[in-house]
Amino acid sequence: MPNLGMIMPNMGTERTRSRGKPTASLSDALFSRTQQRLFGLLFGQPERSFYATELIGLTGAGSGAVQRELARLAESGLVTVRAVGKQKHFQANPKSPVYAELCAIVRKTVGLAQPLREALLPLAPQIHAAFVYGSVAKRRDTAASDVDLMLVSDSLSYGDVFAALEAASTTLGRTVNPTILTRREIKKRVEQDSAFVKRVLSQPKMWLIGTEDAVAV
Amino acid sequence: MPSPFENLAGPGKPLKAEPRDAKEFAGLKRAGLARLKDAGNTDLALESRFDLANAAHALCLAALRWHGCRSANRYLVFQMLPHTLGLGPETWRVLAKCHDIRNLGEYEGDLNVDARIVTDLISACDAVAEKLDALLPIASR
Numbered sequence: 001m002p003n004l005g006m007i008m009p010n011m012g013t014e015r016t017r018s019r020g021k022p023t024a025s026l027s028d029a030l031f032s033r034t035q036q037r038l039f040g041l042l043f044g045q046p047e048r049s050f051y052a053t054e055l056i057g058l059t060g061a062g063s064g065a066v067q068r069e070l071a072r073l074a075e076s077g078l079v080t081v082r083a084v085g086k087q088k089h090f091q092a093n094p095k096s097p098v099y100a101e102l103c104a105i106v107r108k109t110v111g112l113a114q115p116l117r118e119a120l121l122p123l124a125p126q127i128h129a130a131f132v133y134g135s136v137a138k139r140r141d142t143a144a145s146d147v148d149l150m151l152v153s154d155s156l157s158y159g160d161v162f163a164a165l166e167a168a169s170t171t172l173g174r175t176v177n178p179t180i181l182t183r184r185e186i187k188k189r190v191e192q193d194s195a196f197v198k199r200v201l202s203q204p205k206m207w208l209i210g211t212e213d214a215v216a217v
Numbered sequence: 218m219p220s221p222f223e224n225l226a227g228p229g230k231p232l233k234a235e236p237r238d239a240k241e242f243a244g245l246k247r248a249g250l251a252r253l254k255d256a257g258n259t260d261l262a263l264e265s266r267f268d269l270a271n272a273a274h275a276l277c278l279a280a281l282r283w284h285g286c287r288s289a290n291r292y293l294v295f296q297m298l299p300h301t302l303g304l305g306p307e308t309w310r311v312l313a314k315c316h317d318i319r320n321l322g323e324y325e326g327d328l329n330v331d332a333r334i335v336t337d338l339i340s341a342c343d344a345v346a347e348k349l350d351a352l353l354p355i356a357s358r
Binding site (some may be wrong): 164177 | 307334
């Protein structure tokens with residue numbers, strides 16, 4: 001509309017999310033869309049600091065919305081702000097009383113599990129179980145850590161999986177390193193006492209599809 | 218916007234510009250294809266077939282050389298596949314993963330290969346070979 005020099009209040013209701021995927025997810029119940037993307041980065045990779053334009057670019061959200069959210073996060077002490085040259089760097093604040101809890105919630109929802117789950121959704125009928133293991137699942141990851149992903153499937157190929165994961169890998173800013181094992185192969189390797197499979201199975205896991213039962217042998 | 222080739226080439230960067238060479242291209246291609254053919258031999262042990270199929274590196278390097286570049290690191294020839302041969306993550310990520318598996322095997326004695334990864338590695342190599350075949354021949358000087 002033309003600029004008439006007056007303030008027109010926006011009385012519209014929020015657009016319902018009728019398009020695309022069903023969104024009754026944990027993430028939607030907990031956080032707004034902008035918060036989801038922002039928290040996913042800040043608390044999903046708490047060891048890393050981001051500058052404002054970087055966050056705006058990575059989240060793909062409006063600059064105003066991101067700036068407002070950042071101001072609130074900084075004011076509440078959930079996030080620290082550090083001036084580096086002309087840039088302001090934002091980073092999750094480990095001294096905030098809910099730091100550990102927020103990081104945990106974000107990892108289980110928007111930070112990691114959800115983008116991976118969504119990426120695997122088209123392949124889900126072929127997957128018996130999927131989980132993240134390694135440094136990320138053990139919470140010992142650094143910004144440079146790969147996300148180690150185990151897929152139990154009798155039919156998937158690595159090509160299918162890499163194609164499906166590429167976009168999520170870009171959003172997460174991490175390389176996803178999948179390993180595909182058939183149920184038979186897992187059983188065989190456990191019987192053969194394979195160091196790799198034994199190590200993976202005994203490690204902490206972040207479940208994306210299925211539960212511990214799927215790898216019980 | 219500069220091309221990925223320009224972005225990665227230059228002093229201190231991993232790509233170097235180097236004139237194309239018909240003989241080198243043919244040699245890399247021949248060596249790669251010969252090993253790829255043997256990798257399909259199911260009489261061989263999986264580990265051997267895996268090693269042979271890792272000759273994909275020669276094919277990917279041939280593609281990079283076709284574009285008049287050379288790489289200082291092995292990994293980059295895979296990463297450049299979207300630009301050298303128009304192949305996506307379903308191909309180059311598989312090759313890169315196999316490259317990592319090979320390194321773990323060579324340096325840490327932990328070679329974890331199964332029929333799945335060998336099959337997928339060979340089909341990724343086939344995709345590279347097919348695209349490589351479609352490149353116009355380099356005029357010999």
